[in-house]
Amino acid sequence: xxxxxxxxxxxxxxxxxxxxxxxxxxxxxxxxxADIFDEAAVGKIFEAKRxxxxxxxxxxxxxxxxxxxxxxxxxxHAQALIERFFPGPLTVVVKKTTEVPLIATAxxxxxxxxxxxxxxxxxxxxxxxxxxxxxxxxxxxRPSPTTWRAVFEDLDGRIDxxxxxxxxxxxxxxxxVDCSMKQPAVLRLGAITxxxxxxxxxxxxxxxxxxxxxxxxxxxxxxxPRALVVxxxxxxxxxxxxxxxxxxxxxxxxxxxxxxVDSVEQYGAQLFEFFRECDRRRxxxxxxxxxxxxxxxxxxMDRLTRAAG
Ligand code: TXA
Ligand code: MG
Numbered sequence: 593x594x595x596x597x598x599x600x601x602x603x604x605x606x607x608x609x610x611x612x613x614x615x616x617x618x619x620x621x622x623x624x625x626a627d628i629f630d631e632a633a634v635g636k637i638f639e640a641k642r643x644x645x646x647x648x649x650x651x652x653x654x655x656x657x658x659x660x661x662x663x664x665x666x667x668x669h670a671q672a673l674i675e676r677f678f679p680g681p682l683t684v685v686v687k688k689t690t691e692v693p694l695i696a697t698a699x700x701x702x703x704x705x706x707x708x709x710x711x712x713x714x715x716x717x718x719x720x721x722x723x724x725x726x727x728x729x730x731x732x733x734r735p736s737p738t739t740w741r742a743v744f745e746d747l748d749g750r751i752d753x754x755x756x757x758x759x760x761x762x763x764x765x766x767x768x769v770d771c772s773m774k775q776p777a778v779l780r781l782g783a784i785t786x787x788x789x790x791x792x793x794x795x796x797x798x799x800x801x802x803x804x805x806x807x808x809x810x811x812x813x814x815x816x817p818r819a820l821v822v823x824x825x826x827x828x829x830x831x832x833x834x835x836x837x838x839x840x841x842x843x844x845x846x847x848x849x850x851x852x853v854d855s856v857e858q859y860g861a862q863l864f865e866f867f868r869e870c871d872r873r874r875x876x877x878x879x880x881x882x883x884x885x886x887x888x889x890x891x892x893m894d895r896l897t898r899a900a901g
Pocket of ligand 1: 649700702727767770779
């Protein structure tokens with residue numbers, strides 16, 4: 593199929609409304625969207641990404657009023673987090689309505705809901721006029737796309753449209769917090785930190801990030817470049833191996849690509865595109881300096897650890 597590239601949120605929304613697939617920017621990473629109430633369209637997301645059917649999708653909305661189409665009940669904790677962090681990089685898991693097809697939630701009776709704050713995403717979702725199911729717009733297992741070119745690299749010819757926006761601001765996927773039970777549990781770390789969540793709901797636990805039942809996404813390979821990822825800023829790579837480095841301190845020679853960052857935010861924003869650049873240049877080993885696992889650093893370390901397999 594031909595993949596149409598556009599700058600127009602309205603043109604992109606037309607594709608969604610005719611049951612087709614559109615990649616769109618958000619503040620975290622690019623998403624691959626379809627009308628969540630159209631089972632066939634949602635099925636095409638799994639095909640295009642080669643995503644395992646047991647990994648549920650997130651529903652994206654333009655405004656809070658759309659949430660009742662998705663959730664049977666918004667618990668008090670969920671409501672408090674929504675009021676504080678929507679729109680923004682937070683996904684809240686709640687009990688789903690029967691209107692949401694089970695294919696979208698991989699058979700679960702819950703659904704993750706999120707309201708992006710990115711301006712283009714908001715215009716696009718408003719123009720769609722319905723909640724949009726969207727995972728990250730990469731081939732399954734690859735690093736999430738933070739530019740439209742990264743989406744194009746993975747999905748050209750496999751999806752109907754790419755809504756072009758700039759590079760994503762955060763570069764790491766949203767924080768996922770399960771509010772379907774009494775105690776909110778963080779299933780995936782992101783830019784909204786555990787500390788920030790606890791400031792609103794003190795009993796939030798860092799939960800089950802590795803529990804395959806509650807957090808289906810964590811049982812699959814993720815974020816991996818083809819190169820070997822080593823989390824040790826001082827790692828020495830034999831000269832015959834093409835290597836790259838990312839971290840805060842300039843390394844001692846021998847690297848084909850060197851990326852020096854000056855904050856955890858910048859590190860997070862650049863990591864996935866850096867991995868892709870390493871693959872394009874046939875790098876075999878990527879040396880990554882570890883960061884303190886606090887705040888955004890915890891999310892970054894999670895991605896690095898999983899990229900290292
Ligand atoms: O920032 C983001 O969240 C991006 C943008 C596009 O919004 N989306 C994203 O989607 O990263 P995806 O599909 O790559 O990751 C969704 C994560 C997976 O780990 C999935 O298992 C989890 O959220 N998830 C979704 N629905 C869930 C549910 N009902 N229960 C538990 N985990 C769920
Ligand atoms: Mg993903």
